[in-house]
Amino acid sequence: MMARSLLALGGGLCASAFAGWVFFLLGVPLAWILGAIAGSAIYANTVGLGGKTKYIRRAGQLLIGAATAAILTPDILSQLLGLLPPMVAAAVVANALGVALAFPLQRIARVDRKTALLSTLPAGMSEMASLARETGGQAEIVVVVHTLRVAMIVVCVPLLFGIDRGAAGASLSADASYTALLMCVFGGLVLSAVTAKLGVLNPWVIMPMAVGIIIVSLGLPIRQMPPALIILAQILIGFSLGARLKKEDFERMPRAVLAAILCSGGLILIMMFGFGPILRHFVEAAPTTLALALAPGGLGEMIASAKALGAASAIVAGFQFTRSFLTNIIAPPLLVRFAASSKGSRT
Structure with missing residues (x-):
């Protein structure tokens, strides 16, 4: 059984890598991530994937985190510290929108308020799904909504903002x-x-x-991650995302899928085209960088996308982490308020 599961996972990874290579040859933006998503989704819905893909996702996240650490310098760390107020402001706006969108998602998907709130809050899918399981919410709905939102961002950002070809590469120190x-x-x-x-x-x-911040603070420059490993990280993250796009979920929860498309689309558009122009007055960064910084997606997926699109991944990481951190702090008390409000509305 174990050998069969590993064989299925290996086949899925090969399908993801092959599709990513084809997308790369075709010149598709975010080729390795989008191709991996497509290859993994097709493989999962035809052949099937055994075993848990979370370990593959974690490996991709680990490589992406180390690749981001490798571009850090004292100047970049100082810049991120100066960007803290805009980061907090963006996190507050995203969470406020997430709370507001929980109400239409609840009606469209016909789910309880806790599930709706955890679906629309802009934090990591695994954290929100875990909260849903702990509080009696519908974790499968949360997973579907978050997965579709991240997939929409990964597809839309390169189409709307393109590749940041003007981004300067980090200078490599001799040490x-x-x-x-x-x-x-x-x-x-x-x-x-x-x-x-x-x-x-x-x-x-x-x-x-x-770890990278500690090393850089001690004055030790870090060697850049080899491009082949960055591509591998993108394939691993794309694979784990595509593996969650199950046909049976779309067929079993059509209203949740519709709610995810409408509400997540609204959140993405408001953050990128509503709050984005305001943020440009305070943050000097390319449109692609700001789009990924404000995108209400997963931390690993957004940093990986920044790497692939030539965006400033350190800035993207700062905004994404700040928002995710704030969301995870406010989610539990919000759940209590939502649950109390829901009970009161039925009496």
Whole structure:
């Protein structure tokens, strides 16, 4: 049974890598991620995937976190610190919109308020789904809505904003060390395994970056992640996302799918085209970078997209982490208020 599951996962990864390569040859933006999503979704819905894909997703996140750590410099860290007020403002706006959109999603999908709220709050899918399971919500609805929202972002951003071809690559120091990069990967792996059990959000992305911040603060430059490993990370993340796009879920929960498309589409458009122009007055960054920074998607997926599109992945990571952190703090008390309100409305 174990061998069969591993064989199925291996076949799915091969299908994702092949589709990513085809997309790359065709010149599709975000080729390795979008191709991996397509290959994985087709394979999962035809052949089937055995085993858990979360470990594959975590491996991709670990590589992306280390790749982001490798571009950090003291100047970039100082810049991120200066961007903290806009980051918090963007997080507040995104969460306010998420709360507001919970009401139409509840009506369209015909779900309880807790499930609707956890579906529309702009945080990580795994964290919101776990909260749904713990509080008696419908975790499968939360997974479907979040998965579709991330898929919509990954497809729409390159089409609407394109590749940031003017982005300057990070200068490589002569003292940059592969040892420092390996410390980010393996140190991040150990810290992620420990902190994941403590309930830390997105540890597989955050911990390699945390190790990188310590290393850079000590004055040690980190060698850039080899391009082949960045491509591998994109394939792994795309694979895990495509594996969640199950045909039976679309057939079993059509109203949830419709609600996800409408409400998630509204959230994406408002953040990118409503709040984005305002943010440009305070943040000097390319449109693609700002779009991914404001996109209400997963931390790993958005950083991986930034890497693939030439955007400033450190800025994207800062905005995404700030929003995710704030959302995970306010979600539990919001759930209590929503549940109380829901009970009161029925009496």
